[in-house]
Amino acid sequence: MVANLKLWRLLMPKPKIAFYWCASCGGCEETVVDLAEDILGVVEKVDIVLWPVAMDFKYKDIEAMPDKSIVATLLNGAIRSTEQEEMAHLLRRKSQYLIAYGACAQLGGIPGLANQFPLEQIFQFNYEGGPTMANAQKTRPQVTTDDQGRTPTLPAMHHVVRSLDQVVEVDYYVPGCPPTPRVTRTALTALLENRLPPKGSVIAPDIALCDECPRKATKPANIAFTEFKRPHQALMDPNLCFLAQGVVCLGPATRSGCNAACTVGGMPCTGCFGPTSRVRDQGLKILSSICSNIAPKEEGEIEKVIEGIPDPVGTFYRYGLAKSLLRRKATLPSK
Amino acid sequence: MTNQTKPSASGETWTPRIVAFFCNWCTYTAADLAGVSRMKHAANARVIRLMCSGRVDPQFIVEALAKGADGVLIGGCHPNDCHYVEGNYKCLRRYQMLKRMIADMGIEPERLRLEWISAAEGEKVKRVINEMTETLTQLGPLGLPQKFDEWDREMEHFAEHVAAREAATGSACPEHGGKPQTLETAHA
Ligand code: SF4
Ligand code: FES
Numbered sequence: 189m190v191a192n193l194k195l196w197r198l199l200m201p202k203p204k205i206a207f208y209w210c211a212s213c214g215g216c217e218e219t220v221v222d223l224a225e226d227i228l229g230v231v232e233k234v235d236i237v238l239w240p241v242a243m244d245f246k247y248k249d250i251e252a253m254p255d256k257s258i259v260a261t262l263l264n265g266a267i268r269s270t271e272q273e274e275m276a277h278l279l280r281r282k283s284q285y286l287i288a289y290g291a292c293a294q295l296g297g298i299p300g301l302a303n304q305f306p307l308e309q310i311f312q313f314n315y316e317g318g319p320t321m322a323n324a325q326k327t328r329p330q331v332t333t334d335d336q337g338r339t340p341t342l343p344a345m346h347h348v349v350r351s352l353d354q355v356v357e358v359d360y361y362v363p364g365c366p367p368t369p370r371v372t373r374t375a376l377t378a379l380l381e382n383r384l385p386p387k388g389s390v391i392a393p394d395i396a397l398c399d400e401c402p403r404k405a406t407k408p409a410n411i412a413f414t415e416f417k418r419p420h421q422a423l424m425d426p427n428l429c430f431l432a433q434g435v436v437c438l439g440p441a442t443r444s445g446c447n448a449a450c451t452v453g454g455m456p457c458t459g460c461f462g463p464t465s466r467v468r469d470q471g472l473k474i475l476s477s478i479c480s481n482i483a484p485k486e487e488g489e490i491e492k493v494i495e496g497i498p499d500p501v502g503t504f505y506r507y508g509l510a511k512s513l514l515r516r517k518a519t520l521p522s523k
Numbered sequence: 524m525t526n527q528t529k530p531s532a533s534g535e536t537w538t539p540r541i542v543a544f545f546c547n548w549c550t551y552t553a554a555d556l557a558g559v560s561r562m563k564h565a566a567n568a569r570v571i572r573l574m575c576s577g578r579v580d581p582q583f584i585v586e587a588l589a590k591g592a593d594g595v596l597i598g599g600c601h602p603n604d605c606h607y608v609e610g611n612y613k614c615l616r617r618y619q620m621l622k623r624m625i626a627d628m629g630i631e632p633e634r635l636r637l638e639w640i641s642a643a644e645g646e647k648v649k650r651v652i653n654e655m656t657e658t659l660t661q662l663g664p665l666g667l668p669q670k671f672d673e674w675d676r677e678m679e680h681f682a683e684h685v686a687a688r689e690a691a692t693g694s695a696c697p698e699h700g701g702k703p704q705t706l707e708t709a710h711a
Contacts, residue, residue, distance in 0.1 A: 273678060304627075348674045355678070472581040472621075479620045480577075480613035485602065490616050500624040513585045515671065519629035522673045 203259040203380070205230075206238035206250070207289075208279055210272035211299040211349065212265030215366040216290040217241040220262075222369050233380055234259075238279075247275075250282055258282045260379050262289040262362070266299040266510060267350045271343035280356040285384075287375065291365040291460045293352040294390070295470075296510020298365070300349045303509055303516030304501060307347050347522055351511050361390040365460035365507060368446050392445030394464050397457050401439055401448040403429040412483035416496030419455060430456040431481075436503060441467065441474035458506045469513045471504035539659035541568040541652070542587040543596040546576045548606040549642050550598025556645035564649035565656040568596060576600070576637075577610025581621050584635065588625075591668050594634040594659045596651065601639040611639065633658050634665060 209217060220227065221242075237258060238245045250258075261283040267273055280286050291297040302310060315321065315328045331344045352358050362375045375391045378384050385391065398404050407429040417434045424430075430437035430451065438459035439451065450457050463470035482493045497503055505512055545551040551572045557564065573579060576599025584595045597614065605611040615637065622632040636655055640647045 346677050348677065467582075469582050469585065471624075472585055475620055475624065476581045476617050479616045482616045485612045485615075487615070487619065490619050494616075494620050494623065497620070499627075500620060501627045504624070513582070513589045514625075514628050514630075514667070515674070517627075517629040518665075518667065518670060522670075522677060 202233060202235040204237045204257060205234040206258050206261040206279060206283065207236070207241070208238060208261060208263045208275060209241060210263065210265030210275065210293070210352075211268040212290065212292050212297070214241070216264035216292075219290075219364075219366040219369060219372055223372060226369070226373060230376055230380075247278075250278060253282050255281050256284050258284070260285040260287055262287045262375075263352055264290040264293050264366075266292040266296050267346075267352060267355045268299060268302075269343040269345055273346070273355055276352060276356045285359040285379070286352070286356065287360045287362060288352040288358045289362045289372075290367050291363060291462065291507040293358075294361045294363055294511075295462050295508045296349055296351045297460075297507050300351070300507070300510030301502065301505075303349050303520075305517075306520050307345055311345075347520070348516060349510050354510070359387055360384070361462075363390055363392050363443060363461040364446060368449065370447065371445050390443065390462065390465070392443050392461060395444055396464060397439040397442045397444045397446070397448060397451075397461070400444045401429075401451045401457075403427060403448075403451055406432055408432050411481040413478070413481055413493055414483045415493060424454060426454060431478075436474075436478060436497060438470075438474050438504075438506075440477050441470050459504075460507050462508060470508045471501075471512055475500065475504050537664055538565075539567050539593040539656055539664075540591065541594045541596055541655055541659065542592040543568040543570045543598065543652070544573055544576070544579045544583065545570050545598040546600055546606075546611075547572055547574050549600040549604065550576075550638070550640040550648065552642035553598075553640050553644050554648045556642070557648045560645055562645060562649045564652045567656045567659075568652050575605060575607050575610035576614035577605070577607060577612075579614055579617075581617055584621065585625070588630065588634070588665060589667050589671075591666075593662070593665045594636070594655060596655055597635075597637045598640045598648070598651075599637070601641055604639075604641065630665065631662055633662065 207217070207220060223230065236243065237253070238250055238261075258279070261279045263276065263279060263286065265272070267276055288294045292299055296303070311328055315323055316326050329342050332339050332341050360375065362371055364371060371392050378391065393399075398407060406427065408431065411431050413434055415434055416436060419435055422433070424435070425433060430439075435456050437451070437456035439457040441463060442457050442459045443461040443464050445461055448457075459470060459474070463473065467473045479494065482490055484490050484493060501509065509516065545554055551570070554570055576597055579597050584597075587595050597618065599611040599614055600606065602611065618635065618637045622635050625635065626632045636651070638647070638651050640651070
């Protein structure tokens with residue numbers, strides 16, 4: 189039997205895995221590398237067919253593969269450009285499982301905050317107005333240019349930043365900004381051992397972060413905020429629940445699985461693991477929870493306290509704007 | 524209901540749609556009273572009864588807007604009168620922050636309204652609904668579902684662009700014709 193298994197292993201081709209990046213910062217790639225020697229274990233068991241950050245492959249190689257011949261693609265980053273959109277479609281077609289890896293692919297992430305600004309303003313700042321910009325000709329990237337008879341093309345930018353599942357069907361989500369090595373290992377092991385949860389699952393515990401936060405014991409049953417402080421505005425007690433110190437912590441509305449890395453490290457949770465399965469809109473849920481615990485009962489007094497959160501969209505939707513119920517600023521153009 | 528028509532291009536048949544979350548113990552009873560005493564108010568509000576204004580999850584409000592409501596009205600018991608003691612205060616605090624947040628999202632904060640209406644104030648239900656209908660008529664349709672559709676069309680535009688380019692260069696691949704753009708078709 190054991191001999192048979194060994195023989196089977198030898199004869200069976202290794203499962204093909206792809207890693208790809210879209211609108212992201214590179215942090216997700218770092219996490220894969222952070223698996224340290226574990227990555228070697230993974231590399232031994234799989235055949236990596238695409239990993240632009242670390243290895244040289246051509247898109248053509250992927251195009252040439254039969255459909256569904258990649259067992260799993262772990263795609264990080266939001267979808268902002270036409271090229272990213274194409275790659276999402278291509279990898280969807282070539283993969284049995286498409287996994288949204290990290291907060292940007294899952295929720296839109298930090299790049300999703302660009303949904304609050306018109307594309308024109310973003311171009312204007314980045315190619316003309318930005319303080320470090322020296323671009324007297326105001327040159328901007330063009331989708332097509334004429335270059336002595338040739339017309340090279342560049343990807344176009346969409347007006348809307350999207351999560352992966354707003355573009356193609358997604359099988360699983362690995363949360364985090366970036367995902368921790370632990371959740372990455374869990375996902376890869378589940379995949380390689382074929383012990384996958386139901387389709388559509390987020391591969392992290394379905395319970396709020398407070399559950400694994402070492403500050404939980406000091407989380408007050410009744411909170412009454414008289415003001416909101418931001419972490420740099422006061423000396424923080426290293427053991428006391430942030431809410432008890434008047435600091436907005438997204439722990440109660442955020443999925444656990446990160447080993448409370450931020451609250452252990454002295455910073456409140458900003459929500460990168462996204463909501464639990466019972467919450468549709470993470471930002472609205474934490475808004476609800478935090479605001480109902482404001483102390484005053486009178487309008488003017490309440491207003492003074494909520495002014496302590498100067499940017500509610502950036503605070504409550506730091507990672508989740510693109511997937512929120514409203515998705516983006518309603519008044520922005522689509523063309 | 525006569526006003527379920529979607530906003531037409533000409534805007535002629537459009538009248539505002541209001542989703543109203545009313546607390547069982549006061550505003551809902553008041554709305555009932557208004558109905559029983561045959562007070563006439565604009566028929567634009569769809570009333571949803573909840574046990575307390577403190578049960579109005581901001582997700583309900585925003586979902587209503589996202590699904591096509593032009594405004595959301597919340598009715599609760601007067602301060603100190605909440606059946607569950609604190610529910611209306613919780614509602615007020617969330618409401619104030621939510622108003623700021625939807626303003627940041629480009630939605631006029633006047634599309635949200637919170638009113639304390641006791642069981643005896645049938646007249647106030649009528650006045651508030653009429654006023655809000657008036658305000659929303661001035662503001663015009665919010666039309667979020669149409670916006671979402673419009674935003675998502677930008678991906679189709681690109682597919683068309685690729686198809687047009689292929690047609691021009693004659694490199695169209697029969698297998699992928701008409702499908703969403705792919706690397707093969709775009710970089711062919
Ligand atoms: S510090 Fe944040 S995550 Fe930890 S118990 Fe308090 S609210 Fe929850
Ligand atoms: S019971 Fe009416 S507002 Fe709470």
